[in-house]
Amino acid sequence: MNRQLLDLWVGIFVTIGIVATVFLSLRVANLTTLQTGSVYTVKAEFDNIGGLKVRAPVKSAGVTIGRVSAISYDAEQHKAVVSAALDARYQFSADSSMSILTSGLLGEQYIGLLAGSDTEMLQEGDLIWLTSSAIVLENLIGQVLFNRAGAEPTKTPADN
Secondary structure, eight states: OOOOHHHHHHHHHHHHHHHHHHHHHHHOOOSSSSSOEEEEEEEEEOOTTTTOOOTTTTTTTEEEEEEEEEEEEETTTTTEEEEEEEEETTOOOTTOOOEEEETTTTOOEEEEEEEOOOBBBOTOOEEEEEEEEOOOOOHHHHHHHHHOOOOOHOOOGGOO
8 A cells, every 4th residue: 555545544534533523522512403493482480400501401201392592590589590492393381391300310401391281382582480490419318318317216126
C-alpha cells in the first residue's frame, strides 16, 4: 500500500471519529432533537424542582412531547416557575397535571405530563395549576431516619 492511500484511510477514520464524538456530545446534551415545527409554551409552578434543567424532556406516556424552555423563581410566591415548549401536534386538556420525575434511582429529571379530561385545551402561555414537585432523595432519607429514631425499640426474648 503506498503512502498516499494510507494517509487517505487515516484521514477517513479521523473524520468518522470526529463526527461520532460530535454526535455523542449533542446526544448527551439533549440537543439532537432540534424543534423545527411549531410549539406552544405552558407554565407550571413547583415548590421544589430538584435538579431539573433547561432542555430537560417533557414526556407523556413515555413519549417526549417537548422540552423545558426556561426556569425562573417567583419571589412573591416563593416557587419555581417552569416554562415548557410543547410540540403543537400534541394537544392537552386544561386540567392536565405536571410532575417532576426521575429516570431510574439517580437518573436525570424530566417532566411528566398527565392528560386530563376537560374539553378545553391548553393554549399558549396557560398555567398548569395541578403540579407535583420533585422528590429530593436527601429529604426522603432524612424522614426515614427520623421516623426510625423515634420508633420504640423492639423487645427480644432475652429482654424478658
